[in-house]
Amino acid sequence: AAAVEGVIYAVGRDGLILRRTSEGWSSMTSPTTRNLRAVHGKIANNIWAVGDGGVMLRYNGTAWQQMNAPDQQYWECPTVYV
Numbered sequence: 001a002a003a004v005e006g007v008i009y010a011v012g013r014d015g016l017i018l019r020r021t022s023e024g025w026s027s028m029t030s031p032t033t034r035n036l037r038a039v040h041g042k043i044a045n046n047i048w049a050v051g052d053g054g055v056m057l058r059y060n061g062t063a064w065q066q067m068n069a070p071d072q073q074y075w076e077c078p079t080v081y082v
Contacts, residue, residue: 004041009059011036011049017057017064031057031066 001010008020015030017039030036034055041047045061056067 002039002041002047004047005044007044009039009041009047009049011039011051015051017049028064031064 001008003009006021010016010018010020012018013035015032015034015036017028017030017036018025019028020026032051032055034052036049036051036055036057038051039047039049041059045059047059049057049059049064057064058067059065
């Protein structure tokens with residue numbers, strides 16, 4: 001989980017992405033069904049999540065988008081730091 005600008009983001013199995021605001025927890029739409037292992041960010045429009053099979057997601061403040069690795073490289077991503 002990561003706290004970014006007063007909002008907590010958590011990731012998990014099968015592409016699960018949760019967000020906690022003062023209103024409580026809610027699910028976010030995920031572009032993947034792969035297990036997500038880590039999430040990190042410093043500002044609300046640049047949050048990253050990584051997981052199994054080299055999946056990389058970026059939250060732009062509006063929606064999560066799957067990112068492609070440079071030159072279609074493949075690696076496992078157990079953690080992320082922005």
